[in-house]
Amino acid sequence: MGRDDDTTGAQTRREFVTYGTALVAAGAVAGCAGDDGPTDAPDGGSDGTGGGSNGTDGGSGGNDGGTEPDREEDKGTGTQTRTATDSATPYSVTMEPVGEVTFDAVPEAWIAFCGEFADMGVALGQADGMTGIGGADRYYTGVYDELPGVSVDGEPLERHSEVRTKEQFYELENDVHFYDPEMLINWFDWDQADVDEIADNVGPFVGNLIFRRSDEWHDYRYYTLYEAFEKVATVFQERERFEAFSELHDEFVADLQTQLPPAGERPNVFLTFEGTNEPETFSPYRLNDRGTSKKQWRDLGVADALAGTGVENLSTENRGELDYENLLEIDPDVLLIRGHERKSATEFRDTVLAYMEDHPVGSELTAVQTGRVYRGGYLHQGPIHNLFLTERAAKQLYPDTFGEVTGDAELFDRQRVADIVTGAFREE
Incomplete structure (x- = not known):
């Protein structure tokens, strides 16, 4: 330079x-080619998370879907x-x-x-x-x-x-x-x-x-x-x-985990990126990656819908995409789409989900028919972000236990978080 x-x-x-x-x-x-040239991969564009490309997830990682908080x-x-x-x-x-x-x-x-x-x-x-x-x-x-x-x-x-x-x-x-x-x-x-x-x-x-x-x-x-x-x-x-x-x-993660259904009753999840309101193809993420962008899904013990399919993880080297026919073969219980974090839950459902419900093939997906298509969360999350995203994910995956994702139920104490940030916790 x-x-x-x-x-x-x-x-x-x-x-x-x-x-x-x-x-x-x-x-x-190994620069990532995106709409704006080398950036940090494809979770960008209309997510409000990057003009062009924003990091991809993938590959090598360790176990996913465990029930312990993601800590080493x-x-x-x-x-x-x-x-x-x-x-x-x-x-x-x-x-x-x-x-x-x-x-x-x-x-x-x-x-x-x-x-x-x-x-x-x-x-x-x-x-x-x-x-x-x-x-x-x-x-x-x-x-x-x-x-x-x-x-x-x-x-x-x-x-x-x-x-x-x-x-x-x-x-x-x-x-x-x-x-x-x-x-x-x-x-x-x-x-x-x-x-x-x-x-x-x-x-x-x-x-x-x-x-x-x-x-x-x-x-x-x-x-x-x-x-x-x-x-x-x-x-x-x-x-x-x-x-x-x-x-x-x-404490927060442990409390959620005590309320999870048995492993055999949990939904399988397909996590993808597609930043448009009218999606036609989908870039796959694999949940077996232990990057921090998947932490909430690991802590909530979900299964990867791509397990055993041979579909590779989205990465710098793999830019493959799946179409609706491919998705129908997998037919996940829950479909999580990254690229829409500037939308509210309601706005997402009124645009992306509504389009999929009217799509001749997309409408056949189980997740679309049951309305279980949601925003996929931030790619880059810190400790405060993670609390909010884990709360959201719990509602997306287990609404009967934690409430609907469009609801107002709070699963962690906002004031306690604020007190740590501001230093007020030291006065307690």
Whole structure:
């Protein structure tokens, strides 16, 4: 990538951040081709989640459909246990692919590539320090409207809505960048020298592409949502907030799981992307991927309707689509369509579902006949997003137990979430 020496030559690296381990070398270039060229894959367009392409999910992952919260118990890896009030001593955070990063003070200005890491920062009470985002159309801030006292200033996100070039990184002068640098290399034509330059002259990278597990270049460790959240909490020295969120999350998921029907009585689910109001073909996702974008479905123990079909997962390498005849062969109990997150549940049903009900082949699908066609959720979800999406998914899958998805039933305590974000929980 080029550099404008007039705008960047005088910049120097912030003194309070140092790298302990070099970045890994760039992997094989595997950019995602979308409507706007290389971006982070196909959940974009009319979802309001990307002009062009927004990440795909897929492949290698581990078991899906378990009944335990989606957490891996290796806490403490490269993290400290101090809180923001105990941050005078240098501390370090270790996260692949970068390795160890040492901080001499808690970062104030920061940026994230997409919704999952941006939402983590907000959850930790750091919203005021967010200077922009790598893809504003993949970051849903509407959920904060339901949390008393929680908000995000939209002006920086509008002004710096797609931060992906070195020049932008120099301009914003952030103390830390929650980006996976290998993603910048493989999707946006950076090279290792570009990554090192920004890390040296502006601020370090701490991030890992966690929403899917299908990219061939991602040959290093993945993290679950709460493992990654813990790393961000350590960056901001907000251990207490992280533990409060972790406790709330575990209680919420455990409570839902105690109410689930036996495994044999749960619906099978086909998750897909199709961003138009009049869908004719569908890009398949596989639920056996352990990326964070599927977390709610795993926690709710659903079966993948594509299991045993030989249909491959949507990924950078696989851009296949299914038509209605293909879907009819699978005939899932529930059809979840990504690409419509700017619509309400009612708006989705009045457009996408209504079109499918009138379609000569689509109308034969069991899910269409029973009205069990729903929005498929955000691709990039952080801990606050995940609470709302899990609540929605519970209603979509088990309406007899948790209420209709168009209803107003609340399955978790909004005020408790807000109190953690605002810090009021410390006064209890």
